[in-house]
Amino acid sequence: METEIPAMLAARQLIRPERFTFHSARMRMKHVTKDELAAMDAQSDRCALELSDARVDVLGYACLVAIMSMGHGYHRESQKRLAAVTAENGAPAPVVTSAGALVEALGIMKAKRIAVVAPYMKPLTRMVIDYMEAEGVEVVSHAALEISDNLKVAAHDPANLPGIVAGLDTTGVDAIVLSACVQMPSLASVSKVEALTGKPVVTAAIATTYQMLKALELEPVVPGAGALLSGAY
Template structure:
């Protein structure tokens, strides 16, 4: 996985889900490695500077000969304009291929769109930790891909480390501020840095709607690209093994 240098969450939540899957199906075993790209604050300038480090990070991972590579800064990709996840994935694929590592590449941005599609959701409500302009960027990206965002909530935390320190238990209440009358699903965390895993199943059960996050969607894509059943216990409908 390629992660921002200040990201504390994806290297926590993804391995946790993979460990839970191992416990449910011991026939599959996972190892997890990452390369970091420098980024401290979620600003357009720092996001662009981080994206410029993609080749170096990809080369480092190629040396480990992974079976799948995920790039995990959702908003850095979405801020480059609609559909940019395809360009980002192709760039990493090309670097890996040049090093003899021809493996699937997924992005959290593309994975979120895939997760929404897999759930059959046409209308979603979204929570982000971002300032409102960046949330609008995410909303536009999702809508350009064909899903309507019926409501969004910005927690407005600009410092990336502060986002990582947000208590995921807060999401058990934040979702109630969304207008959900027309929603087919809830994106509980449209950010790879905002912790959410402990709240996913609770909010899904309480709301009666499928719940996904950037992290659960990335895990879904990793498992499907590996040809494995996308099942993780208590991680929401996307990872219940039925999609």
């Protein structure tokens, strides 16, 4: 969240007049396990309250798997609750979750069959797949990189992603989710994977940026950020 989303908003500033400031409040989590994710999610109300003190215009909840591990459809509950926190603080603002943003992005792209790359351990990856399939998307193929240390997720080299995708069966998929995690870097490889596969590519960070721009009532266009932010949608 704190690297690729600001990078995309900075790229947008090169082609559009709007300017952005970025504010963050952190929920603690060191290892990507179900217990730590639940403990992290419990801190989200505090973060929403802190950020609303800054009178921000939109809030983005970064961790996709934290939401998806809490049960099907939880992104709707989380977004509603956190928006209420901002309203109670006298600074109402829309809330975008990366989980909800990815689900909505796939709907906007009319992607019913997808391939997914995720950094998570296999059981958590299965939760992510089940969550998306409960939203009407079929995960045809996937790669679980099985990185549990959150800092190592952030340190994963995006240059590895084209090779990982090459190992997946992408025949007949409508889109590729190159990173089902805002923590795992992927932006640098999005255009390459689109060129190599001929498929539209989206990531959790790209989807979150799209929904944040829509919430701000701004044109969701960012150069070099894949099909969703190309202006086609």
